[in-house]
Amino acid sequence: MRADMLSTILNELNGSSADIEASAIISTDGLTMASALPEGFDEDRVGAMSAAMLSLGDRTASELGRGTLDQVLIKGESGYVLMAYAGSESVLTILAKTNAKLGLIFLDVKRAAEQVANLI
Amino acid sequence: MSETQDFEALTRYAKAFTGLTPEREACLLEVSEQLQPLLATVTDKFYEQLGHIPETAPFLEGRVDTLKKSHLAWIQSLFTGPFDISCTELMYKVGDIHVKVHLPVEFMAGAMSMINNELILLVIEQFADDQEKMALVLTSINSITSFSLFVMQQSYQESTVAEELDKFLRISGMSRVLFTNLANAYSD
Numbered sequence: 001m002r003a004d005m006l007s008t009i010l011n012e013l014n015g016s017s018a019d020i021e022a023s024a025i026i027s028t029d030g031l032t033m034a035s036a037l038p039e040g041f042d043e044d045r046v047g048a049m050s051a052a053m054l055s056l057g058d059r060t061a062s063e064l065g066r067g068t069l070d071q072v073l074i075k076g077e078s079g080y081v082l083m084a085y086a087g088s089e090s091v092l093t094i095l096a097k098t099n100a101k102l103g104l105i106f107l108d109v110k111r112a113a114e115q116v117a118n119l120i
Numbered sequence: 121m122s123e124t125q126d127f128e129a130l131t132r133y134a135k136a137f138t139g140l141t142p143e144r145e146a147c148l149l150e151v152s153e154q155l156q157p158l159l160a161t162v163t164d165k166f167y168e169q170l171g172h173i174p175e176t177a178p179f180l181e182g183r184v185d186t187l188k189k190s191h192l193a194w195i196q197s198l199f200t201g202p203f204d205i206s207c208t209e210l211m212y213k214v215g216d217i218h219v220k221v222h223l224p225v226e227f228m229a230g231a232m233s234m235i236n237n238e239l240i241l242l243v244i245e246q247f248a249d250d251q252e253k254m255a256l257v258l259t260s261i262n263s264i265t266s267f268s269l270f271v272m273q274q275s276y277q278e279s280t281v282a283e284e285l286d287k288f289l290r291i292s293g294m295s296r297v298l299f300t301n302l303a304n305a306y307s308d
Contacts, residue, residue: 030301048302052294059293 005119006034013112019100020108021079025116026050026091033090033120050093054083071109073102084109087117125278131208134270144260145203151257152199154246159199162238163192169234179223195235198264211268215275219283225276232269236262 010023014036024035024043030051032043057072071084080096082105092113096105134140167184170176180187194214201207218228239261247254289299 029295029297030305042305044301044305048298048305051298052292052302055294055298056292059291062293 002119003034006116007036009112009115009119010034010036013094013108016108017096017100017104019097019105020094021097022046022095023112024050024093025086026093028055028089028091046093050081050083050091053081054085054091057083071106080105082106082109084113086113087120090116090120092116125212127205127208127212130212130271130274131205134208134267134274138263138266138270139259140203140263140267144256144263145201147256147260148199148203148264149201151246155199155242156196158242158246159195160192162235162242163188163195165238166191166231166234170231175224176227179221179227194268198261198268203264203267207267208271211271212275215272216279218272219276219279225273225280228269228272228276232265236265239265 006025010025013023014020022035022037022041024037024046025033026047027033028051030048032047035043035046037043037046053072053074054069058069061067061069069085071082073083074081077098079098080100080102081093082096083091083093086092092109094105094109096102167180167188170180197207197210215228240258243254243257243261247257285299288294289296294302
């Protein structure tokens with residue numbers, strides 16, 4: 001039931017912007033709870049890598065005096081990876097296109113993360 | 121000490137590499153009575169030689185008498201056995217301790233070389249009249265000291281990796297479970 005609701009949140013998120021190519025909700029231990037990933041993506045790797053990056057981001061923000069972590073953004077040649085906490089025990093990760101409108105995506109991800117946090 | 125280590129397998133592995141055969145084990149036990157009274161000299165000479173190496177000083181300062189006691193007990197055990205899993209567990213623990221006190225890895229091989237040199241001289245002196253016996257005693261001693269070094273190095277390597285992983289997890293803030301899940305995701 002909760003898995004279905006998480007999937008619904010992800011599908012709505014992916015549908016909110018053509019720039020979002022994939023999304024997943026992951027436990028802070030790196031296990032995927034729900035995902036809407038294109039074919040060819042390894043769910044386990046996306047999950048574990050996202051949680052690891054967020055953990056490292058958390059630590060970096062703290063060590064370098066940037067306070068509580070809000071999100072981790074990675075920009076690559078082929079697009080973006082955005083990770084944000086969805087509550088204290090889960091992570092929301094999205095993959096976005098290279099020309100994505102980041103302002104809108106930040107907003108959509110924040111809303112979705114709040115929905116996930118309330119659900120979990 | 122590692123909770124996951126298969127000490128039976130490690131014992132077999134180390135014996136296979138170092139040639140610690142039942143015949144050589146029997147030889148060590150047989151010459152024990154003759155060599156035991158002379159082993160304290162080996163320990164004394166060992167620490168005397170260590171005293172000439174500046175790099176070892178920080179590890180010896182104020183501890184030589186205690187270290188000598190442990191060393192002598194170990195060197196005596198080379199001739200009393202048992203040459204079984206308990207011997208492997210002990211040497212594994214020694215390797216682990218060496219990592220915890222940050223002893224440089226080369227100290228183990230270097231120290232074993234010094235000990236072997238002293239034991240060789242001792243055996244030549246004791247068995248000069250019996251070349252065949254001397255050869256067997258020398259190869260047996262080489263086997264048991266190599267066995268000890270083999271196990272210690274195995275332990276040292278594993279303890280070093282474990283310590284480095286702990287440090288990485290502490291720095292990165294990653295939990296051990298997350299690290300395991302990450303490793304599993306990339307296991308193939």
